[in-house]
Amino acid sequence: MQKTVVNSWNEWDPLKHVIVGRADDCHIPPEEPALDAKVPEDSDMRGQWGRRPQETIDRANELLDNFASILESRGIRVDRPTPIDHSKPAMTPDFRTESQFGCMPPRDVLLTVGSEMLEATMSYRCRWFEYLNYRPLMQQYFEHDPNFRHESAPKPRLTDADYHPDYLSDKIGVEKRLKWTAEKFFVTTEEEPLFDAADVLRFGRDLVVQHGFTTNLKGIEWLRRHFPDHRVHTVNFPGDPYPIHIDATFTPLRPGLILNNPQRRLPEEQRKMYRDNDWEIVDAAQPAHNTPPPLCYSSTWLSMNVLVLDPKTVCVEKSEVYQAEQMDKLGMEVVEVELRDAYAFGGGLHCCTADVFREGTCEDYFP
Ligand code: NVA
Structure with missing residues (x-):
């Protein structure tokens, strides 16, 4: 039996143990309010709900299983x-919604900081119980790693007071959305603390969080x-009409290098700490595609x-040829992984994973 240790301080140190989601x-x-605010007005998702078609579930699972095998073949332990x-239904004394979301993608729910895995509050009602998919793993880590800290952020009430009613329309238009997001007027209110783990990036002593x-x-x-013991930085990306989850916007590759969505x-005013530290x-x-998959x-x-996977190696989706080419130019070895048919289940290669162990310690990259 391999020794289990939970430890991960950043997005790039050598990865040794990871969770990969299932479809x-x-x-x-x-x-529901926060979910609808994210669905583009011309999207094929509008007005649909129910279990995803079985053939799409099977295909996504095939791709996720294959991704897990690729990681294992490189000596990385994978849990599911x-x-x-x-x-x-997801139901509490405060709300009821008729179904849940799934156990994809783990990155949205679990935030690993050092020896701690923190279950996020989440901000969608349908994702309120999503942490339960990972509880068997959390119990296992607790059992085997005496230093593992299993934490859960306060469960939010998610009443209507958590959401701005202005966003409850499917006729807002991108122009108004861009104006609102530039003014930092988002669908969620300040009723109570809300966060999804995928809004957080880890840079050792610094945590960068998208509002x-x-x-x-x-x-x-x-x-x-x-x-x-961390410095927590709030960031905004005003060009995004649907700002959720930082990991298709700002992607650190190694100490000193970040990709930013153009x-x-x-x-400018939020770039100082990066500039000051070169x-x-x-x-x-x-992107290689003009539209997302169905x-x-x-x-x-x-x-x-x-x-x-480490500061010289990166997994890139197989069809994303321009991204792979750029990685190559930046001196990274590219591992191609086919995942596009699983995107509909909640995201890409970063989204569908959650760190358990990366080598390395907590460093200060922005002294
Ligand atoms: N804001 C994101 C979510 C990606 C994980 C998007 O571009 O759709």
């Missing part, structure tokens, strides 16, 4: 979640108080949702 029983959940019944639809300022303040550039922020290559929540920028 089993994934659902398109019914309408245990799906709960996602057809059951947007799925993470509010109280959520960021909660993280600041929860990690008192349509969602980090504002970090380079380069525009990511264009029934997909995400944008075509999943092209830059890559999984870094």
Whole structure:
């Protein structure tokens, strides 16, 4: 039996143990405020809900299993979640929604910081119970690693007070959305702390957190108080009309180098700490596709949702030829992984994983 140790401080140190999601029983959940705000007005997702077609589940599982095998063949240990019944309604004394989401993607739910794995509050009602898919693994890590800290952020109430009613329309238009997001007027209110783990990037002592639809300022303040030995930075990407989850927008590849989505550039005034410490922020290559695949929540920028295996090696989706070419020019060895047919289940190669162990310690990259 391999020794289990939970330890990961950043997005690039050599990866040795990881969780890869499963597509089993994934659902398109019914309408609800924060979820609808993310679905583009011309998307084929509008007005649909129910269990995803079985053939798409099978295909996504084939790709996820294959990704797990590629990682294992490179000596990386892979764990998988245990799906709960996602057809059951999510119901608390405060809300009810008719189905759940799935056990994809793990990166949205689990934030690993050192020896801690923190279950995020989440901000969609349909994802309130998603942590249950990972509880068997959390119990296993708790059993085998005496230093593992299993934490859960305060469960939010997710009443209507958590959402701005202005966003409850399917006729807002991209222009108004861009104006609102530039003004930092997002669908979530400041009623209570809310965050999704995928809004957080780890840079050793520094945590960089996107303020947007799925993470509010109280959520960021909660993280600041929860990690008192870290510096927590709030970032915004005003060019994004649907700002959720930072990992198709800002992608650190190794110390000193970050890819930034050219349509969602980090504002000048938020670049100081990188500039002062000689970090380079380069525009990511264009996606290879003009549209996302069918029934997909995400944008075509999943092209830059890559999984870094170590500072010289990166997994890139097989069809994303421009992104792979750019990685090559940046001196990275590219591992091609086919995943596009699983994008609809919640994201790309970074999204569908969650770190358990990377070598290395907590370093200060921005002294
Ligand atoms: N904001 C993202 C989510 C990606 C994980 C998008 O571009 O769709």
